[in-house]
Amino acid sequence: MLEIKNLNKRYGSFYALRNLNLTVEDGELFGFVGANGAGKTTTMRICVGLLGADSGEVFIDGKRMLSNHKLLSNKVGYVPDFFGVYPSLTSMEYMQFFAASYGLVGTDADNLCMDLLRLVKLDHKADTDVNGLSRGMKQRLCLARGLVHNPDILFLDEPASGLDPRARYELKEILKNLSSMGKTIIISSHILPELSEMCTTIGIIDHGQMMLKGTIDEIHRAAAMQSPLIVVVEEHAVDDTFRVLQEGCIYRKQNG
Ligand SMILES: Nc1ncnc2c1ncn2[C@@H]1O[C@H](COP(=O)(O)OP(=O)(O)OP(=O)(O)O)[C@@H](O)[C@H]1O
Ligand SMILES: [Mg+2]
Numbered sequence: 001m002l003e004i005k006n007l008n009k010r011y012g013s014f015y016a017l018r019n020l021n022l023t024v025e026d027g028e029l030f031g032f033v034g035a036n037g038a039g040k041t042t043t044m045r046i047c048v049g050l051l052g053a054d055s056g057e058v059f060i061d062g063k064r065m066l067s068n069h070k071l072l073s074n075k076v077g078y079v080p081d082f083f084g085v086y087p088s089l090t091s092m093e094y095m096q097f098f099a100a101s102y103g104l105v106g107t108d109a110d111n112l113c114m115d116l117l118r119l120v121k122l123d124h125k126a127d128t129d130v131n132g133l134s135r136g137m138k139q140r141l142c143l144a145r146g147l148v149h150n151p152d153i154l155f156l157d158e159p160a161s162g163l164d165p166r167a168r169y170e171l172k173e174i175l176k177n178l179s180s181m182g183k184t185i186i187i188s189s190h191i192l193p194e195l196s197e198m199c200t201t202i203g204i205i206d207h208g209q210m211m212l213k214g215t216i217d218e219i220h221r222a223a224a225m226q227s228p229l230i231v232v233v234e235e236h237a238v239d240d241t242f243r244v245l246q247e248g249c250i251y252r253k254q255n256g
Helices: 040-047 069-074 091-101 109-118 135-146 165-180 192-196 216-223 235-254
Strands: 002-009 014-024 029-033 055-058 077-080 153-156 184-191 201-207 209-213
Touching: 002 040, 014 040, 014 055, 014 201, 014 209, 029 040, 029 165, 029 192, 040 184, 055 069, 069 077, 069 192, 077 135, 091 109, 091 135, 109 135, 109 165, 135 153, 135 165, 165 184, 184 192, 192 201, 201 216
Parallel strands: 029 184, 029 201, 077 153, 153 184
Antiparallel strands: 002 014, 002 055, 201 209
């Protein structure tokens, strides 16, 4: 289980995260939704150890992580919102490079790299230069790279941005597959519908704070409650308006 407790992060005098609290259960496919600048990337970068927090803590399975970088880097994988790819390598060499950075070399490592390329449907591009991959393929290669050390929790920062519908569909299928293999997946987007059909749970971040968390139905209901319909009526019509509104509710109830 991932628990983020009272996380604060300032850039200069600007608070990017304010007492951010979030719990993600094991095996969840969690959608982390927020507008541009809400604090998604900042949260993820802290959770994977790439950025320091001012205060607060990240726990995985009850263990403090922010002061334990070695354990943290074994537990988490990260797919950033930009392509960190080296064009002069083939897809396979790229994977081998990252495997080696975790001390994985030799035949077993090569087999692992090939398995991961197969998992993200890039095995047929193993010998292709990274330069020769499409955007969706590069994104999937970054995903394979993030899995090389078999992390329990995978963070993906806006992985679907810039992908065409087919590439998005392929990515979603791969993520669902990973989820069914037991990985905990946290995926950010600024578009709720993009995540709603794929994620088991959604959390909404705004101005560095978690605003809502729940299933997609719960989020829709809570959002509707936060946008009440305000009806202004003349004083003499108040009783009639109440009656009509109540009848309306009964009518909807009777129709299920
Ligand atoms: N290195 C930085 N220096 C100063 N301010 C920063 C820095 N990085 C982020 N910020 C600010 O912190 C806030 C949160 O940024 P963050 O990148 O975490 O948002 P985000 O939710 O990932 O946005 P987006 O959807 O645009 O990727 C923003 O107001 C941003 O301008
Ligand atoms: Mg971001």
